Amino acid sequence: MQRIVVLTGAGISEESGLQTFRGADGLWNHERIEDICTPQGFIRDPLRVDRFYNGLRALLPTVHPNAAHLALAELERAGRERRWDGQVTIVTQNIDDLHERAGSHNVIHMHGELLRLRCTACHATPAWRTDCFPDTACPACGQPALRPDIVWFGEMPYHMDIIARHLAECDLFVAIGTSGVVYPAAGFVDSVAGHADTMLFNLEIPSGPSAFDQAVIGPATRTVPAWTR
Numbered sequence: 537m538q539r540i541v542v543l544t545g546a547g548i549s550e551e552s553g554l555q556t557f558r559g560a561d562g563l564w565n566h567e568r569i570e571d572i573c574t575p576q577g578f579i580r581d582p583l584r585v586d587r588f589y590n591g592l593r594a595l596l597p598t599v600h601p602n603a604a605h606l607a608l609a610e611l612e613r614a615g616r617e618r619r620w621d622g623q624v625t626i627v628t629q630n631i632d633d634l635h636e637r638a639g640s641h642n643v644i645h646m647h648g649e650l651l652r653l654r655c656t657a658c659h660a661t662p663a664w665r666t667d668c669f670p671d672t673a674c675p676a677c678g679q680p681a682l683r684p685d686i687v688w689f690g691e692m693p694y695h696m697d698i699i700a701r702h703l704a705e706c707d708l709f710v711a712i713g714t715s716g717v718v719y720p721a722a723g724f725v726d727s728v729a730g731h732a733d734t735m736l737f738n739l740e741i742p743s744g745p746s747a748f749d750q751a752v753i754g755p756a757t758r759t760v761p762a763w764t765r
């Protein structure tokens with residue numbers, strides 16, 4: 537049984553029409569990380585943070601999974617139906633729902649999900665609704681303590697124990713569409729060195745010596761289906 541862990545970043549959703557963070561027209565070119573993607577920024581100006589994520593939430597119904605998302609979902613299905621002796625686990629840094637909409641089930645959102653909220657009082661994670669604002673009462677405890685269920689800088693990513701187990705057991709680690717700048721995700725390739733082969737699918741070779749055994753350069757909608765076929 538081949539065990540594959542696939543780490544995905546904003547680059548896999550770029551051809552679906554979702555901006556990346558650091559590309560030419562990246563999200564971080566228009567907003568300061570400190571204002572939008574830190575707990576301090578949310579405390580300082582929750583409406584501004586809400587406006588930013590509502591902008592992304594409004595986009596989501598207008599975009600669709602692309603050939604790279606669909607290829608990964610098909611690979612998972614082939615494993616489940618024993619057409620291939622293997623298992624795929626997707627660990628995504630993305631907060632969009634395109635992997636699930638493509639049909640993938642084994643998806644771990646280490647940085648949270650755009651369509652979820654989290655109550656800082658009772659830790660419930662209700663689904664986001666259009667009529668939700670920072671002062672909306674939590675449906676579980678009634679406290680006005682809801683925030684986006686997104687991992688911001690300085691906060692511990694989700695499911696790190698499950699992710700660590702999958703990384704320890706995998707024999708192939710694949711990274712797709714990520715710049716390898718943000719930790720702990722950027723350190724996963726080093727953590728599997730010695731027990732797994734490693735492949736990178738990206739538009740460009742990241743700077744510095746590549747930690748990957750193999751790099752496949754090009755748009756993910758072309759390179760990923762060619763790899764899974």
Ligand SMILES: CC(C)NC(=O)[C@H](Cc1c[nH]c2ccccc12)NC(=O)[C@H](CCCC/N=C(/NCCC(=O)O)S[C@H]1O[C@H](COP(=O)(O)OP(=O)(O)OC[C@H]2O[C@@H](n3cnc4c(N)ncnc43)[C@H](O)[C@@H]2O)[C@@H](O)[C@H]1O)NC(=O)OCc1ccccc1
Pocket residue numbers: 544545546547548550551556557558559562573629630631647686687688689690691692693712713714715716717718719720721737738739740754755756757
């Ligand atoms: C900037 C960096 C140096 N800072 C960090 O890493 C920090 C601090 C830190 C921790 N450890 C360290 C070690 C060293 C240095 C710093 C640190 N890390 C943290 O704060 C993390 C949390 C980080 C998570 C922050 N949240 C995000 N996202 C959610 C929000 C949101 O989404 O709005 S990060 C966000 O940026 C990250 C990078 O983005 P990418 O997805 O890689 O996108 P990017 O635009 O950068 O690149 C796109 C790539 O795709 C390629 N591409 C483009 N188009 C295509 C295409 N068509 N096809 C193929 N490829 C393509 C491009 O070539 C490019 O390479 C992703 O993780 C993404 O989720 N938390 C934590 O460490 O907690 C500790 C802790 C421990 C105990 C207890 C408490 C706390």
